[in-house]
Amino acid sequence: MKIKSIIKYMLVVGFFSTSCNKMDLEPISTISEKSFWKSENDATGALNGLYFHMRSVSSQNLYLWGEGRSEILGSSITASQGYDIYYNNALNATVTGPNWQSMYLIVHDANLLIKNVPNIQFTNEKNKNSILGQAYATRAWAYFVMSKTWGGLPLVLEPTTGNDPERVNQKKSTQIEVFKSIKDDIEISLTYLTDAEFPQGKNVWSRPAVQALKAEVYLWSGKLLQGGENDVRIALAAIQEVELSKVDLLPNFSDVFSPSNENNQEIIFSLSYNSLEPTRSTIFNWMYANDGYFPANLTDSETKLALGVLGGGYGIAPTAIVRNQFTTDDLRRNATFLEIYVTQDGIKKFHSSVNMKFRGVVVNGAREYTNDYILFRYADILLMKAEAKNYLNQDPTEEINLIRKRAYGAAYQDHVFVNTNKVQNDAEILKERLFEMMFEGKRWWDLIRFNKAIELVPSMKGKPVEQLLWPISQETLSLEPGVEQNPGY
Structure with missing residues (x-):
């Protein structure tokens, strides 16, 4: 869904925008709930509002929750712009990062649709x-x-349009209870989304996208919430259904992320951004070079050509600890980041590094960071399949080598994966996910699922395991008296 009308955005948001200060969410528009939920157009407008709020979250917060605390990012040559609290893992009870209110706004949108759409007459039941x-x-x-971010949560499954104290003061459900609700919703979704084909564009939920979500959910619960082999088998079955849809690896890795090639065959679900739309600029703005901090003594014409038009915050950059793990024959290396060197006193010295995966497009001579935010793509699914198979004592060789054949091209024979044992295989799969999925908002959650965050993230060394979850903001605690702070903070 490419929502192109700013007027439509404002109408939708005007009705569905709510106070982000509490989960007691009330429409601020003069349009009442009773007068709105009458037609198919009302339902479609509400669905557009839901995706608008998903896009708003993915412009920054989703990346921070999923990757900001990992070892991928560090300081660049400018001020940190406040992102150091994430990569230094300096979060505490006072400095908590983005809270969960924006996500509960999305839950609220979904709850309104779930409650009201069944009562609307549609000309086509399939659309409903x-x-x-x-x-x-x-x-x-x-x-x-x-739940991946904060663990247990208040489980709100009805629209919170009033001041019912039982809803406003709701206590946290356990993470296992939250996951049961997640799994129930996935199964209900699949009963409605019966078509295995993708819709036009891949910017809305489809059956393959829900199966991809199901795979990750069951991998998580299987490995971390005592679901064990049964849950991992369910994850594997979901992956196998995704593979029945029209998805495949693109021959060229960099083509997956080309703004001119969005919704390609490898994409399963992404959130769209377009030039001149609201919330079109993303966190990736801070990972690219700008003129003010660009080295005057850069003489490498090839680097200049690769960088093209500058224009970014230049505040955060891929760390050496990650860059140095890529071999020079890995074709993903230059498609993921670019190292900039300068010549000083006849000596070539490292200056900085920038993200090449999501550097937007040039519009009227200026760079805009409008890359779609990818939630699921086929390479991710293949590596989840390898992970599931390895957990179940099955051979993950085929899936890993499919990824490596594209990654190394002519040098593939030097990087063929050989099945050894579960521990070593897991290490190889996790590293392959780093090389393949870097900058895609997955790394922190991958490290949690593989139980490697404290070991592999330097700023987590010596920290208690409880701090793998995020702290809950003081604002949230003051407005939600039934919620308690997470342990470790």
Whole structure:
């Protein structure tokens, strides 16, 4: 769905925008709930509002929750712009990073759709089912993102349009209870989304996208929430259904992320950004070079050509600890980041590094960071499949080598994966996910799922395991008296 009308955005947001100060969410528009939920157009407008809020979250917060605390990013040559609290893992009870209110706004959107759409007359029942399937999938996804980040959560499954104290003061459900609700919503979504084909564009939930979500959810619960082999088998079955859809690896890695090639065959689900739309600029703005800090003594014409038009915050950059793990024959290396060197006193010295994966497009001579935010793509699914197979004592060789054949091209024979044992295989799969998925908002959660965050993130060394979860903001605690701070803070 490429939502191109700013007027439509404002109408939708005007009705569905709510106070982000509490989960007691009330419409601020003069349009009442009773007068709105009458037609198919009302339901479609509400669904557009839901995706608008998902896009807003993915412009920065989703990346910070999923990757900001990992070892991928560090300081660049400018001020840190406040991102150092994430990569230094300096979060505490006072400095908590983005809170969960924006995600509960998405939950609220989904809850309204789930409650009201069944009562609306549609000319085509398939359209009605599609909207309901997308709403249930979104609610599952939102709670999954939040539970990976904060653990147990208040489980709000009805629209919170009033001041009922039992809802406003709701206590946290356990993470296992939250995951049960996530799984229930996924199954309901799949009963509505029965078409295995993708819709036009891949910017809305489809059956393959929900199956991809199901795979990750069950991998998480299988490995971390005592679901064990049964849950991992369910994850593997979901992956196998994704593979029945029209997805495949693109021959050229860099083509996956080309703004001119969005919604390509490798993409399963992404959130769209377009030039001249609201919330079009993303966190990746801070990972690219700008003129003010560009080295005057850069003489490498090849680097200049690769960089093209400058224009970014230049505040955060890929760390040496990650860059140095890529071999020079890995074709993903230059497609993921570019190292900039300068010549000083006849000596070539490292200056900085920039993100090449999501550097936007040039519009009227200026760079805009409008790359779609990819939630699921086929390479991710293949590596989840390898992870599941390895957990179940099956051979993950085929999946890993499919990824490596593209990654190394002519040098593939020097990097063929050979099955050894579960521990070593897991280490190889996790590293392959780093090389393949860097900058895609996955790394921190991957490290948690593989139980490697404290070991592999330098700023986590010596910290208690409880701090793998994020702290809950003081604002949230003051407005939600039934919620307690997470342990470790």
